[in-house]
Amino acid sequence: MSLFASTLRRAAAKTSTKAFSTSTSSLFEVLKEQVPARQEALKKLKAEHGNKILGEVTVDQCLGGARDVKCMLWETSLLDAEEGIRFRGYTIPELQKLLPTAVEGGEPLPEGLIWLLLTGEIPSKAQADSLTAEFHARSKLPDHVKAVLCDLPKNMHPMTQFSIAIMAMQTDSIFARKYQEGIHKSTYWHHTYDDMLNVIARIPEIAATIYRNSYFDECLDMQYDSSVDYAANFARLLGYNDPHFDELMRLYLVIHSDHEGGNASAHTTHLVGSTLADPYLSVAAGLNALAGPLHGLANQEVLGWIMDLDEEFKSKNLDVNKETITQFAWDTLNSGKVIPGYGHAVLRKTDPRYSCQREFALKHMPEDRLFKIVETIYQVMPGVLTEHGKTKNPYPNVDSHSGVLLHHYGLTQKNYYTVLFGVSRAMGVLSQLFWDRALGLPLERPKSVTSEWIVNHFKK
Numbered sequence: 001m002s003l004f005a006s007t008l009r010r011a012a013a014k015t016s017t018k019a020f021s022t023s024t025s026s027l028f029e030v031l032k033e034q035v036p037a038r039q040e041a042l043k044k045l046k047a048e049h050g051n052k053i054l055g056e057v058t059v060d061q062c063l064g065g066a067r068d069v070k071c072m073l074w075e076t077s078l079l080d081a082e083e084g085i086r087f088r089g090y091t092i093p094e095l096q097k098l099l100p101t102a103v104e105g106g107e108p109l110p111e112g113l114i115w116l117l118l119t120g121e122i123p124s125k126a127q128a129d130s131l132t133a134e135f136h137a138r139s140k141l142p143d144h145v146k147a148v149l150c151d152l153p154k155n156m157h158p159m160t161q162f163s164i165a166i167m168a169m170q171t172d173s174i175f176a177r178k179y180q181e182g183i184h185k186s187t188y189w190h191h192t193y194d195d196m197l198n199v200i201a202r203i204p205e206i207a208a209t210i211y212r213n214s215y216f217d218e219c220l221d222m223q224y225d226s227s228v229d230y231a232a233n234f235a236r237l238l239g240y241n242d243p244h245f246d247e248l249m250r251l252y253l254v255i256h257s258d259h260e261g262g263n264a265s266a267h268t269t270h271l272v273g274s275t276l277a278d279p280y281l282s283v284a285a286g287l288n289a290l291a292g293p294l295h296g297l298a299n300q301e302v303l304g305w306i307m308d309l310d311e312e313f314k315s316k317n318l319d320v321n322k323e324t325i326t327q328f329a330w331d332t333l334n335s336g337k338v339i340p341g342y343g344h345a346v347l348r349k350t351d352p353r354y355s356c357q358r359e360f361a362l363k364h365m366p367e368d369r370l371f372k373i374v375e376t377i378y379q380v381m382p383g384v385l386t387e388h389g390k391t392k393n394p395y396p397n398v399d400s401h402s403g404v405l406l407h408h409y410g411l412t413q414k415n416y417y418t419v420l421f422g423v424s425r426a427m428g429v430l431s432q433l434f435w436d437r438a439l440g441l442p443l444e445r446p447k448s449v450t451s452e453w454i455v456n457h458f459k460k
């Protein structure tokens with residue numbers, strides 16, 4: 001757990017008679033209790049440390065995408081270059097042990113993860129179930145959103161459709177309506193809370209409508225099942241009814257949710273939200289960032305790369321093995337392209353999200369042909385990229401593995417994969433957006449300079 005998180009916990013414990021939720025408290029009750037304590041803790045942090053230095057910024061960082069510049073508050077998760085992500089202080093293996101599950105010994109429920117991201121506390125199974133019920137109760141899509149989706153060209157990229165649908169749903173933003181009515185800023189978080197839960201509740205049906213409409217020409221007849229958890233219902237909406245796929249969906253939605261604040265989708269959501277644009281506008285902006293090939297879209301690119309590799313050597317009657325993969329990797333690099341699914345802006349070791357997907361594959365589909373190719377790629381690619389000598393991290397990231405798992409269960413439409421990533425990412429970025437408004441974080445506006453300014457600055 002980060003020092004700041006533990007400071008906040010201690011502050012919460014001091015300022016509240018019942019600082020931690022009992023196993024039956026509702027999410028809103030828990031947060032209502034936490035907000036004043038966390039506001040106080042942030043005030044104290046500013047008073048005690050406000051004018052101290054967190055780091056310096058070099059010209060390289062200014063020109064190089066602000067790597068490692070510490071200039072954003074993000075409470076829900078923290079990334080370590082070697083160890084990978086911790087959600088509110090917990091690693092993925094810890095969450096697999098601690099969070100409530102749908103089946104004995106199974107994968108964690110995304111509802112439990114959302115509770116943790118928002119409150120910093122591991123929920124009871126009853127609390128996770130209460131959140132499942134809350135999402136089902138809030139899930140009804142406005143009719144016009146369905147109509148918009150059904151009218152979009154089927155060949156429009158699924159991420160473009162996703163963003164359009166969320167923008168269309170912005171008509172329902174309670175935050176935007178209340179703001180227009182002239183509410184007091186101390187109440188922003190109440191309306192952000194409602195918008196956040198409504199968006200998370202409704203995006204499975206949006207995402208599934210995009211899938212069914214784009215690939216099966218079915219738009220209106222969705223099989224919503226409120227008797228099961230969030231991920232299993234999402235699987236039903238997509239058209240899947242396999243307990244192992246449900247488990248994959250639970251794991252997938254948990255691990256893709258949050259990756260501290262600096263990644264492009266999180267940062268964009270946070271930036272747009274800082275203008276007091278409502279959660280719908282903010283998360284749609286974040287999804288547009290996720291749709292870039294250097295970010296979330298890399299999962300689509302990875303499966304494409306594997307398929308191209310397979311095709312190339314099949315057509316030459318050659319096996320896909322260490323040698324042929326190495327040759328294909330060099331062809332990719334020599335044609336000025338990146339190896340999708342490898343490298344990372346922060347990580348310097350294998351992404352733990354890759355490792356837990358690998359564990360899932362070893363448990364459920366060890367003989368899958370594409371999984372075996374991914375395993376062989378993992379054996380050779382770090383060596384190839386090290387020899388290439390450019391990337392600071394020659395190891396795989398989360399996107400390197402997700403496609404083959406989905407493909408195994410029949411979800412083979414790779415252009416759709418980033419939508420699944422987006423359903424999960426919305427959980428993380430909206431949880432932080434809730435705290436942005438609850439803590440009263442200001443408009444984000446870093447300083448930019450011209451190259452001329454930099455030259456002149458060093459002449460002085």
Ligand SMILES: CC(=O)SCCNC(=O)CCNC(=O)[C@H](O)C(C)(C)COP(=O)(O)OP(=O)(O)OC[C@H]1O[C@@H](n2cnc3c(N)ncnc32)[C@H](O)[C@@H]1OP(=O)(O)O
Pocket residue numbers: 293294295296298333337338339340341342343344345346390391392393397398399
């Ligand atoms: C959910 C996620 O967003 S995870 C990331 C998903 N994206 C990918 O998998 C795409 C492939 N990977 C990459 O393009 C990069 O590693 C990124 C975008 C993820 C990180 O970028 P950076 O922080 O700039 O990486 P880094 O500092 O290591 O880059 C140095 C050089 O190595 C190159 N490099 C980095 N990764 C790779 C790679 N996988 N293949 C080939 N070259 C690479 C960069 O393009 C850069 O080249 P340049 O000097 O010619 O511009």
Ligand SMILES: O=C([O-])CC(=O)C(=O)O
Pocket residue numbers: 258259262263264265345346397398
């Ligand atoms: O952290 C990053 O820059 C990219 C990433 O892995 C994510 O957003 O999940």
